[in-house]
Amino acid sequence: MSTTNMNRGKIVFYEDRNFQGRSYECSSDCSDMGSYLSRCHSCRVESGCWMLYNRNNYMGNQYFMRRGEYPDYMQHLGMSDCIKSCRMIAMPHFRGRMMYMRPGEYSNFSVGMGMGAMGGLSGMRFMSMRRIMDSWY
Incomplete structure (x- = not known):
């Protein structure tokens, strides 16, 4: 793995629980996820740390996610299914x-x-x- 790839994060969003349905893979900041997914019920953070937002352009409620699998994070974390933007953050x-x-x-x-x-x-x-x-x- 190159040095560039080691510094990048990777998160995969899924429309349904338990990593089912359409997915969207993200490795950089995304200010509007609406064109990729209509809803988001689970995600897998493969690398890096991410801040998720329930509004476009990094606005609204923030949800901090670190490496791990979140098969139904709305239920466990009280999150909304309308994740609209995400940003990788330095740790x-x-x-x-x-x-x-x-x-x-x-x-x-x-x-x-x-x-x-x-x-x-x-x-x-x-x-x-x-x-x-x-x-x-």
Whole structure:
């Protein structure tokens, strides 16, 4: 496998549960999956980490997916069957908890990121931060 291929992710979406029905294989960002699949009930992440969105152009609810098989992820993760866009994201080598923050202004992390008493992350502190640009490969 070439160095280029090692840096690429691969995810396969299926219209039906248990990897059945039409499929769409994706190895780069896709801002509109509507022309490939009418719905999505299962997926297989073969490499890389992905953020899935329920609206076109990387908008709406986000769902983080890492390598693995998801035969019925709507039931297990409470996801919608209308995955409309996906983006491969870089996973830095780190220890501990990682949070993916959407672009925007964050003036108060404890309120905006759910780190207060209700969020269960009240004792968390930042040790490092990495900016992920639009595409990392």
